[in-house]
Amino acid sequence: MAAVQWKNPVIKWIDYRLPIFTMVHHDLVDYPTPRNLNYWWNFGSLAGITLVIMVLTGIFLAMYYTPHVDYAFESVERIMRDVNYGWLIRYLHMNGGSMFFLAVYIHVFRGLYFGSYKAPRELLWIIGVFILLAMMATAFMGYVLPWGQMSFWAATVITNLFSAVPLVGEAIVRWLWGGFTVDNPTLNRFYALHFLLPFVILGLVGLHMWALHVHKSNNPLGIDIKSPSDTIPFHPYYTAKDMYGLGIFMTVYLFFVFFAPNFFGEPDNYIKANSLVTPAHIVPEWYLLPYYAILRAITFDIWFIPAKLIGVIAMFASILILVLLPWLDRSPVRSARFRPLYKQFFWLFFVDCLILGWVGANPPDAMLMGKISLLVIGQLATLYYFAFFLVIVPLLGIFERPKPLPESISAAVLKPGAAE
Amino acid sequence: MRALKFAALAAAAALVGIGLASAAEAPPPPQKNWSFDGLFGTFDRAAVRRGHLVYKEVCAACHGVKLLAFRDLQRVGYSEGEVKAIAAQVEVQDGPNDQGEMFKRPGRPADRFPSPFANEQAARAANNGASPPDLSLMTKARKGGADYLHALLTGYGEPPKGMKAMEGLQYNKYFPGQQIAMPSPLNEGQVTFPDGTKATAEQMSLDVTTFLAFAAEPELEDRKRLGVKVLLFVIVLTGMLFAVKREIWSALH
Ligand code: HEM
Numbered sequence: 001m002a003a004v005q006w007k008n009p010v011i012k013w014i015d016y017r018l019p020i021f022t023m024v025h026h027d028l029v030d031y032p033t034p035r036n037l038n039y040w041w042n043f044g045s046l047a048g049i050t051l052v053i054m055v056l057t058g059i060f061l062a063m064y065y066t067p068h069v070d071y072a073f074e075s076v077e078r079i080m081r082d083v084n085y086g087w088l089i090r091y092l093h094m095n096g097g098s099m100f101f102l103a104v105y106i107h108v109f110r111g112l113y114f115g116s117y118k119a120p121r122e123l124l125w126i127i128g129v130f131i132l133l134a135m136m137a138t139a140f141m142g143y144v145l146p147w148g149q150m151s152f153w154a155a156t157v158i159t160n161l162f163s164a165v166p167l168v169g170e171a172i173v174r175w176l177w178g179g180f181t182v183d184n185p186t187l188n189r190f191y192a193l194h195f196l197l198p199f200v201i202l203g204l205v206g207l208h209m210w211a212l213h214v215h216k217s218n219n220p221l222g223i224d225i226k227s228p229s230d231t232i233p234f235h236p237y238y239t240a241k242d243m244y245g246l247g248i249f250m251t252v253y254l255f256f257v258f259f260a261p262n263f264f265g266e267p268d269n270y271i272k273a274n275s276l277v278t279p280a281h282i283v284p285e286w287y288l289l290p291y292y293a294i295l296r297a298i299t300f301d302i303w304f305i306p307a308k309l310i311g312v313i314a315m316f317a318s319i320l321i322l323v324l325l326p327w328l329d330r331s332p333v334r335s336a337r338f339r340p341l342y343k344q345f346f347w348l349f350f351v352d353c354l355i356l357g358w359v360g361a362n363p364p365d366a367m368l369m370g371k372i373s374l375l376v377i378g379q380l381a382t383l384y385y386f387a388f389f390l391v392i393v394p395l396l397g398i399f400e401r402p403k404p405l406p407e408s409i410s411a412a413v414l415k416p417g418a419a420e
Numbered sequence: 421m422r423a424l425k426f427a428a429l430a431a432a433a434a435l436v437g438i439g440l441a442s443a444a445e446a447p448p449p450p451q452k453n454w455s456f457d458g459l460f461g462t463f464d465r466a467a468v469r470r471g472h473l474v475y476k477e478v479c480a481a482c483h484g485v486k487l488l489a490f491r492d493l494q495r496v497g498y499s500e501g502e503v504k505a506i507a508a509q510v511e512v513q514d515g516p517n518d519q520g521e522m523f524k525r526p527g528r529p530a531d532r533f534p535s536p537f538a539n540e541q542a543a544r545a546a547n548n549g550a551s552p553p554d555l556s557l558m559t560k561a562r563k564g565g566a567d568y569l570h571a572l573l574t575g576y577g578e579p580p581k582g583m584k585a586m587e588g589l590q591y592n593k594y595f596p597g598q599q600i601a602m603p604s605p606l607n608e609g610q611v612t613f614p615d616g617t618k619a620t621a622e623q624m625s626l627d628v629t630t631f632l633a634f635a636a637e638p639e640l641e642d643r644k645r646l647g648v649k650v651l652l653f654v655i656v657l658t659g660m661l662f663a664v665k666r667e668i669w670s671a672l673h
Contacts, residue, residue, distance in 0.1 A: 035672065074487075077487050077556075077557075080639065081487065081489070081492070081638055081639070082489075087639040087642075087643060088643075088646075091643075232672065236668050237668060237669060237672070240661070240664055240665040240668045240669070241665050241669070243661045243664075243665070244658065244661040244662050244664070244665040246661075247654060247657055247658030247661045247662070248658055250654050250658075251651065251654050251655055251658055254647070254650055254651060254654060255647075255651060257647075258643055258644065258646065258647025258648075258650065258651065259459060259644065259647055261643075262560060267560060267561050267562050267563050267565075268561070270557040270560040270561035270636075271553075271557075271561050280596070
């Protein structure tokens with residue numbers, strides 16, 4: 001890559017000392033990108049933009065929010081009623097959380113489908129898994145801040161999970177709470193961490209980008225970039241495509257903000273927290289429902305290990321298993337387009353995750369059409385979830401016969417005789 | 421392959437739609453046409469005024485709307501003078517003054533609607549042990565929102581055969597558990613509307629629900645008005661961005 005010649009003397013002066021303009025040029029303008037990326041590749045930049053929106057709206061909320069059990073609920077209502085455009089900031093932040101997870105989940109399924117986790121992008125993928133974990137922690141603690149009924153009871157249920165740890169469980173829970181129940185110290189520390197973690201995420205995103213730009217983007221064919229004709233410069237091609245995608249994303253996002261701002265929320269969270277009244281159904285936000293279903297699917301002890309502990313382990317394992325995926329999948333072919341069997345199991349896995357989410361949203365003793373227990377559905381779905389990673393994917397790596405791969409990106413996407 | 425993808429999406433759509441059989445839950449509240457529904461919804465001004473009256477003369481004996489300030493009423497067409505007069509009708513505890521004493525003064529527009537009971541214990545003591553919840557956020561705090569509220573207020577009646585409401589509780593079809601500690605609050609002719617509207621229970625319920633929907637979301641009209649403009653803007657912008665993208669990429673295809 002040739003060094004850029006800057007004309008503007010100020011830019012030239014700065015760039016000579018701190019080559020920040022050269023870096024931007026290198027990573028956002030000239031940056032060679034596979035020419036065949038489809039719209040599923042938009043969701044990374046969408047997630048990044050959403051993260052920025054979350055930080056900005058969050059800072060403004062923090063200027064008015066009061067982290068105290070006696071005032072938190074009312075302070076949020078003050079933001080809604082008395083702060084100029086406070087309702088807008090809060091609804092942007094609330095729905096932004098959901099849109100963030102939506103973008104990131106699509107981003108992750110994209111990676112699963114096109115094999116983006118395989119060499120040489122294993123670390124890129126693993127950093128992504130840690131971003132996902134940090135997002136979950138951030139969102140969970142943010143949900144506690146408005147101090148509604150669901151805030152309080154979700155905090156109680158989730159922190160109580162740690163009591164499953166043998167011997168020291170109870171001590172850990174009390175340490176997390178800073179007392180003997182979820183109370184003011186809990187709210188305060190959750191607020192401090194909710195403020196901090198997004199910046200940790202920003203740092204992780206920086207690493208994620210760094211790793212990405214070493215080996216460049218994967219692409220729908222899953223084959224490596226072999227020659228310059230396989231790529232196009234990021235600007236103007238992908239800047240234009242990303243902006244168009246952003247337009248659609250914002251349309252959906254802003255529709256919820258202005259016309260259905262509480263669509264993703266629980267009515268119970270507009271009732272102030274009350275430790276004496278337990279809500280009929282305690283449910284987490286939609287993006288955590290599948291893990292909740294996995295947690296509750298384990299209702300049986302194994303040997304001397306109590307069910308609760310296994311449930312907690314299964315829940316954390318359901319995400320951490322993604323870290324191992326690059327080594328569980330031995331197939332040399334990345335893209336599911338050339339993996340006829342993997343493709344089918346992938347879509348089954350996708351539906352399986354939706355089923356888990358649906359099970360998580362309903363009480364465990366509910367019955368489907370009066371006959372089939374949701375608990376059993378949840379258990380089967382959990383079984384498939386883990387079998388996909390631990391059995392199906394490793395076996396496919398050995399037994400699947402992939403279709404022949406195209407010679408190169410440009411050979412596959414450029415019509416014969418086309419220019420270039 | 422396409423077929424498989426569609427099957428996956430269809431399954432997803434079906435999941436959302438599947439209802440679960442659950443025993444003896446309250447029936448879903450009937451859906452009403454509210455003035456504040458829809459993209460262009462606004463609060464029916466006359467209904468808010470009537471609902472305000474119903475609230476003041478009936479519900480305020482037991483329920484507060486403590487998050488609503490008098491000045492918020494200006495958002496639904498009350499004049500500044502009216503708001504001052506309404507606020508002045510209540511007494512507000514203020515202080516301490518220079519002598520260190522608390523004192524009472526007439527309310528100001530920035531004050532909030534007063535609650536009938538000093539604390540929850542007093543509320544319970546006056547209501548057979550059940551505390552009437554604050555109504556400020558009621559339409560946001562229940563599944564079904566305004567529809568539920570209206571259904572609840574008009575859902576009293578004789579319990580079905582074989583069921584008997586417990587001592588101090590009334591049968592109400594729409595309340596979870598079907599037994600509620602609130603006596604049926606609305607009876608025909610209980611208030612007289614200055615605009616001549618007939619005060620049937622149904623009418624009073626619709627009106628007070630509109631008033632409470634306003635109390636829960638005083639920003640609703642601003643939000644929807646701004647939303648229409650913002651959405652039009654982003655849709656047009658997106659169309660233009662699409663054209664730009666097509667133009668730029670046309671060099672490649
Ligand atoms: C990773 C990005 C973030 C996520 C996923 C996230 C998520 C959430 C969620 C789900 C809520 C509860 C919404 C509600 O029901 O009101 C919330 C509330 C809140 N967040 Fe965040 N947040 C993020 C970043 C931030 C940042 C960077 C700040 C401040 C610097 C912040 C400050 C707040 C405050 C003050 C509240 C309480 C006010 C309220 O409930 O509306 N957030 N957040």
